[in-house]
Amino acid sequence: MMLEDHPFIDVDFSKDPHFVFGDTTPDGEKFLGMQEYGDVYETIDDSLVDGLIEQQEAAGGGSEWFIKYILNQLREGSCVGNAETAMQMILQALQFGLDNVILLSAISMYKQIGSSANSGANVADALDASANVGQLPLDTPENRAKFGSMVMPATGFSTPFPTGWKDTAKLFRTAKSLVVKNIAQMNTCLLNKHPVQVGRQGHSITYVKVFLKNGKRNYLYVNSWGDWGIPAGKMPYGFGVDSVSTGLQSSRWAYTTTQVVDYRGNAA
Amino acid sequence: MQNAFRKAGLGFGLCAILTTMGGAGLYALAPFGAETTTLTPADLDTVRAIVKEEVAKVIPPPAPVDPPVDPNKLTLEITGPDTALPGEMFELRAKTNSKHIRWKSKSSFKPYESGSVIVFSSPVAGSFDFELMGHSDSEVDSVTKTVVVGTPVPPTPVPVPPAPVTGPFSLFVIYDSNKQTPEVGQMAINLRAQAGADYLKSKGHTLEFLDPSVHAARLAKLGISGVADIPFLAVIDKSGKVVSRTQLTAPYSATAFLDLVKKAGG
Secondary structure, three states: OOHHHOOOEOOOHHHOOOOOOEEOOOOOOOOOOOOEHHHHOOOOOHHHHHHHHHHHHHOOOOHHHHOOOOOEOOOOOOHHHHHHHHHHHHHHHHHHOHHHOOOEOHHHHHHHHOOOOOOOEEHHHHHHHHHHOOOOEEOOHHHHHHHOOOOEOOOOOOOOOOOOHHHHHHHHOEEEEEEEOOHHHHHHHHHOOOOEEEEEOOEEEEEEEEEEEOOEEEEEEEOOEOOOOEEEOOEEEEEEEEEHHHHHHHOOOEEEEEEEOOOOOOOO | OHHHHHHOHHHHHHHHHHHHHHOOOOHHHOOOOOOOOOOOHHHHHHHHHHHHHHHHHHOOOOOOOOOOOOOOOOOEEEEOOOEEOOOOOEEEEEEEOOOOEEEEEOOOOOOEEEOOEEEEOOOOOEEEEEEEEEEOOOOEEEEEEEEEEOOOOOOOOOOOOOOOOOOOOEEEEEOOHHHOOHHHHHHHHHHHHOHHHHHHHHHOOEEEEEOHHHHHHHHHHHOOOOOOOOOEEEEEOOOOOEEEEEEOOOOOOHHHHHHHHHHOOO
């Protein structure tokens, strides 16, 4: 698909009927001491980025291939929970394989960080909750067979947590997350195949790839609006694209996860 | 005086023997023509000593007499070589007073037996025992002789080629996720969702990327320890055995990775 011909570039979320709330303002000083991506990974010099992008595309693409499931938040303001859920499943696919990805319940994350179905949430709180509490598997027959009643639906803020849910949720925690604070760090993340959860215009999405369009950098993200957007990887829909200027806006405060714990309960 | 007696010669000697045998006072029988000498009892003692000495020179002492042989005492002996070469024929003989004998041997090579003689040959080295049994009227006994053929050499183990290691395998890339690069990420995508994934799936292999700083407990359960050679590929077979461990070196690519998998048998 020719990206310039479709309507999913630089979507103005605030004007979209799916508009929901997502705030990226760090929660007070909670994350002031948190490591930045550039503290751990060598930031790729900007002069090398386009060449690496070309190599990536010649090799077949980026982390869009790790997407196994397109989330749908419906009319709830749970975008932050959905974007975090998408990122965690991408990491599962990277570490354990697409066949071993456990579909996760986005509402089990959002309920920890939002105050109501449409309150929206802070992206930084998702980083915190995913590292310290985790989330439950999605309510599917396969997951019920594995986790019994310790599952939750994708949506439904009023759905109560099952009793004792945290014991299962901790199997689906992030193990390593890092803050992204500029476009250079974000480009490095994406070229290293680390997804980035961002928030812009009140909506939170997960960037999966930086690529070139007409010689200019663009950012492919996975949304949580079901059969919305363009195809990518193995999925027939679900993706949107941000231009470099919108990407720059998104990169001012974001975070990435580079490792998740072993959901089979064997994690350290 | 003693010398005078010795000068008397052999004729006198014979007379002296008789004198010695007969006792004193036989000097009247002195040889004809000899000077007559009257012997005192002391002289007779001297003569007796001389005669005894001279007789001892002429008549050898009686040979020691064998102790009487007990006809009922059983004798058993095997004579023959103690060693032989592989393939060499040798014989063992029974030396015995037993009227009946019997040979016994435990070798898988049967000796040729002919009465008191057996003939044996072994094509292989080893130690062979031969037992000879016999009896007298009052007892039964046996003796055993061991013949060493060649130098016993422990059998050379026949090299058995290792059973070919075949999949499907559980593949584990053990790596420091803090050192992930675009190259590593691209390799992972290929192995997860592109041509590399197709190959792994066709062989039934599974693949995981584990960081010891996060998945130490899992690695311990898998029997994968040590991080000195990180990053490396650990290949585990169906029985749970780590069949290979190979360090991964740059440049990282799905092609190079799959070559390692194929070398491991997958």
